[in-house]
Amino acid sequence: MSVPTRPQDVNPAGDPTLATGISPIDADMDALLRVNNVAKHFPIKQGILIQRQVGAVRAVDGVTFAVRAGETLGLVGESGCGKSTTGRVVAKLLEPTSGEIYFDGQDIAKLSLRRMRALRTDIQMIFQDPYSSLNPRHTIGTIVGAPFRIQNTKTDHGIKAEVQGLMERVGLNPEHYNRYPHEFSGGQRQRIGIARAIALRPKLIVCDEPVSALDVSIQAQVVNLLEDLQNEFGLAYIFVAHDLSVVRHIADRVAVMYLGKIMELTDRDTLYSAPMHPYTHSLMSAVPVPDPRKENKRERILLVGDLPSPINPPSGCVFHTRCPKYRSVLSDNDQLRCRSDVPPLELKATGQFAACHFPEVRADIAVAEDAGIAGRPGSG
Ligand SMILES: Nc1ncnc2c1ncn2[C@@H]1O[C@H](COP(=O)(O)OP(=O)(O)OP(=O)(O)O)[C@@H](O)[C@H]1O
Ligand code: SF4
Ligand SMILES: [Mg+2]
Numbered sequence: 001m002s003v004p005t006r007p008q009d010v011n012p013a014g015d016p017t018l019a020t021g022i023s024p025i026d027a028d029m030d031a032l033l034r035v036n037n038v039a040k041h042f043p044i045k046q047g048i049l050i051q052r053q054v055g056a057v058r059a060v061d062g063v064t065f066a067v068r069a070g071e072t073l074g075l076v077g078e079s080g081c082g083k084s085t086t087g088r089v090v091a092k093l094l095e096p097t098s099g100e101i102y103f104d105g106q107d108i109a110k111l112s113l114r115r116m117r118a119l120r121t122d123i124q125m126i127f128q129d130p131y132s133s134l135n136p137r138h139t140i141g142t143i144v145g146a147p148f149r150i151q152n153t154k155t156d157h158g159i160k161a162e163v164q165g166l167m168e169r170v171g172l173n174p175e176h177y178n179r180y181p182h183e184f185s186g187g188q189r190q191r192i193g194i195a196r197a198i199a200l201r202p203k204l205i206v207c208d209e210p211v212s213a214l215d216v217s218i219q220a221q222v223v224n225l226l227e228d229l230q231n232e233f234g235l236a237y238i239f240v241a242h243d244l245s246v247v248r249h250i251a252d253r254v255a256v257m258y259l260g261k262i263m264e265l266t267d268r269d270t271l272y273s274a275p276m277h278p279y280t281h282s283l284m285s286a287v288p289v290p291d292p293r294k295e296n297k298r299e300r301i302l303l304v305g306d307l308p309s310p311i312n313p314p315s316g317c318v319f320h321t322r323c324p325k326y327r328s329v330l331s332d333n334d335q336l337r338c339r340s341d342v343p344p345l346e347l348k349a350t351g352q353f354a355a356c357h358f359p360e361v362r363a364d365i366a367v368a369e370d371a372g373i374a375g376r377p378g379s380g
Contacts, residue, residue: 022347028066038099059085061260072237074251082260083240087206124197128209130189134181141177147199166195187218259318266352276359285365
């Protein structure tokens with residue numbers, strides 16, 4: 001298939017509202033959460049008596065995205081790209097190094113812990129390993145009831161009734177109120193974590209790989225529970241995962257991360273049927289499609305080289321050291337641009353943001369059942 005190689009090729013109709021530097025938060029002014037150019041750098045210190053900073057792990061290096069009320073934003077990318085750190089910074093379990101985080105219109109990036117306490121009700125987190133996030137010495141009643149005790153607005157009797165109601169809602173037996181985490185299976189423990197997270201009716205839950213540690217059959221049950229709760233309470237989720245099929249099931253939109261930055265952000269169907277960023281192309285090409293005839297025709301795009309260190313990321317586009325397009329398609333001048341200019345994450349087609357100087361739609365590696373992307377820019 002011949003593929004377009006210039007930015008204007010992804011906007012063949014010349015729509016003037018596209019490719020004009022519009023960022024994901026410019027396009028979503030009313031979103032529940034707006035994260036603007038947020039970075040989290042972990043300092044590296046050396047010295048025995050006097051410690052001085054000799055560098056930093058740039059775990060998250062300027063991410064911009066929005067989450068709308070009631071939607072699920074999937075966050076995908078290979079291990080170490082900064083997904084969990086992004087989630088923890090948004091939930092304010094980590095302080096951002098720089099950037100702005102607007103939640104319900106208020107910048108929470110620099111809020112003090114005391115003022116943040118009120119917002120704790122609205123933003124909650126569910127972790128990958130439910131066992132390590134549940135205190136083994138506390139009963140389920142104590143764990144799930146903790147948010148109510150901190151609020152100090154209910155009697156013990158009222159808290160018990162509330163917790164048992166929550167247990168029932170997430171599919172646990174309310175009579176197991178006095179049991180300890182080790183008395184539950186992995187899936188049940190994740191349900192406990194979910195009950196604790198929804199106790200105070202938050203608006204946003206950051207789910208950090210909530211099903212990765214569970215058996216496949218249990219994964220579907222927990223994902224379905226999360227979807228039911230979302231519909232019931234109008235919850236928004238940031239859903240961190242490395243499994244693209246899980247994300248495809250649950251996410252409304254997906255952000256693809258690489259080395260602390262977002263490479264592409266778009267709605268789920270567009271990402272899987274018309275990925276635009278060379279990094280997304282390689283991720284998608286690794287996802288098998290059920291039809292063997294289509295599968296045989298698909299190109300498997302292997303990335304060469306190791307993931308660079310976030311301590312010393314590549315200049316310009318951080319993906320250039322592994323980008324197949326950079327290696328095999330671009331001219332010397334274009335390569336120079338990739339090495340020297342950081343591509344901003346900006347609107348390249350309707351609802352589709354990419355951080356690449358030379359994006360192109362690759363329908364040939366689409367994962368969608370119907371791989372046809374008629375009408376998509378650049379699909380010809
Ligand atoms: N507290 C910390 N101190 C120093 N470096 C850290 C710290 N936490 C994370 N990192 C580094 O930041 C980078 C991003 O880590 P993070 O856990 O956010 O990645 P991830 O995408 O969630 O990976 P995984 O898929 O393996 O969970 C990694 O290089 C990691 O080693
Ligand atoms: S900016 Fe250049 S190096 Fe980066 S992804 Fe695009 S083509 Fe590849
Ligand atoms: Mg992680």
